[in-house]
Amino acid sequence: DIVMTQSPDSLAVSLGERATISCRSSQSILNNSKRKNYLAWYQQKPGLPPRLLIYWASSRESGVPDRFSGSGSGTDFTLTISSLQAEDVAVYYCHQYFTTPQTFGQGTKLEIK
Amino acid sequence: QLVQSGAEVKKPGESLKISCKGSGYTFSTFWIHWVRQMPGKGLEWMGSIYPADSDTRYSPSFQGQVTISADKSISTAYLQWSSLRASDTAIYYCASPIKAAAGELDSWGQGTLVTVSA
Numbered sequence: 383d384i385v386m387t388q389s390p391d392s393l394a395v396s397l398g399e400r401a402t403i404s405c406r407s408s409q410s411i412l413n414n415s416k417r418k419n420y421l422a423w424y425q426q427k428p429g430l431p432p433r434l435l436i437y438w439a440s441s442r443e444s445g446v447p448d449r450f451s452g453s454g455s456g457t458d459f460t461l462t463i464s465s466l467q468a469e470d471v472a473v474y475y476c477h478q479y480f481t482t483p484q485t486f487g488q489g490t491k492l493e494i495k
Numbered sequence: 496q497l498v499q500s501g502a503e504v505k506k507p508g509e510s511l512k513i514s515c516k517g518s519g520y521t522f523s524t525f526w527i528h529w530v531r532q533m534p535g536k537g538l539e540w541m542g543s544i545y546p547a548d549s550d551t552r553y554s555p556s557f558q559g560q561v562t563i564s565a566d567k568s569i570s571t572a573y574l575q576w577s578s579l580r581a582s583d584t585a586i587y588y589c590a591s592p593i594k595a596a597a598g599e600l601d602s603w604g605q606g607t608l609v610t611v612s613a
Contacts, residue, residue: 418597420598422599422600424538424600431590431606432588432600433603434601437595437601438597475538477538477540477600479592479598479600482543482552483552483553483554484540484554484598486530486537486538486539488537489537489538
């Protein structure tokens with residue numbers, strides 16, 4: 383199985399500041415022929431299902447604010463929130479859909495400092 | 496969209512089948528995935544099914560513990576247990592890459608809370 387490891391487990395950032403979450407996969411999730419990384423990021427707020435934010439490591443889902451961005455390739459990936467808003471308080475998960483079994487990171491809890 | 500069946504309260508050893516109904520798209524041609532979230536914990540991929548031919552994949556962690564099935568005639572996928580344990584207490588989500596570019600999960604059900612307690 384591909385193990386997805388996020389860091390940190392929790393993060394406190396001031397409003398308007400940048401938040402950065404890392405995700406590392408135990409093996410490459412880059413499809414070389416398509417030149418795509420099969421990595422997604424989700425946001426989950428209490429009592430709600432996860433919401434897709436980013437797919438293919440860096441493509442923003444329709445309707446997601448442009449303060450959210452994804453980067454990285456191969457085994458190392460980053461989710462960045464450029465200017466934290468109060469409504470961004472949530473748990474964030476990375477997810478590899480490169481191979482079965484698909485796997486999620488353990489989650490990163492983002493709070494306001 | 497995906498609409499799941501309601502919350503369940505069961506006793507250890509009982510059986511259970513929960514459902515996920517798709518609407519507004521061609522249900523049979525998109526994989527349906529099941530994801531577990533234990534209380535206060537993260538997301539765990541359990542397995543998936545392709546309703547058109549019932550091709551099913553399981554995570555090794557859940558193989559033999561649950562059964563995933565689908566009835567494409569009524570656009571519904573199922574997750575079932577033959578003998579529940581207290582450790583099965585969790586929220587179970589179905590999800591599907593309905594509008595997705597690849598396999599990212601862009602559509603989620605509302606979740607079904609399963610509580611197993613004596």
